[in-house]
Amino acid sequence: xxxxxxxxxxxxxxxxxxxxxxxxxxxxxxxxxxxxxxxxxxxxxxxxxxxxxxxxxxxxxxxxxxxxxxxxxxxxxxxxxxxxxxxxxxxxxxxxxxxxxxxxxxxxxxxxxxxxxxxx
Numbered sequence: 001x002x003x004x005x006x007x008x009x010x011x012x013x014x015x016x017x018x019x020x021x022x023x024x025x026x027x028x029x030x031x032x033x034x035x036x037x038x039x040x041x042x043x044x045x046x047x048x049x050x051x052x053x054x055x056x057x058x059x060x061x062x063x064x065x066x067x068x069x070x071x072x073x074x075x076x077x078x079x080x081x082x083x084x085x086x087x088x089x090x091x092x093x094x095x096x097x098x099x100x101x102x103x104x105x106x107x108x109x110x111x112x113x114x115x116x117x118x119x120x
Contacts, residue, residue: 003030009037013045014054019106031056035073043076069093 003015
């Protein structure tokens with residue numbers, strides 16, 4: 001993921017997620033706002049699909065009924081386990097069968113690979 005993040009309450013975020021798909025490389029864009037920030041233990045932010053310029057996509061643009069909320073929330077909790085850290089991430093507002101859950105898993109796998117590389 002690449003992008004800008006102002007990690008403080010009311011700070012904005014605009015990120016690009018790059019992924020490989022059967023059709024080739026793809027980019028997805030997300031915007032949101034940080035709602036709660038405790039740097040070592042807790043983070044809550046909103047997330048909406050956006051265009052490359054950072055404009056949140058509307059329900060109509062996504063083929064959903066007008067007025068449908070397209071904003072979700074991410075809650076991340078970190079727990080110090082001594083030599084390890086447990087991360088619990090909850091994505092609120094995404095149906096269980098949605099492709100959004102797959103995207104979160106891809107992001108976690110990329111983060112895990114990066115942390116592994118940095119700790120070698």
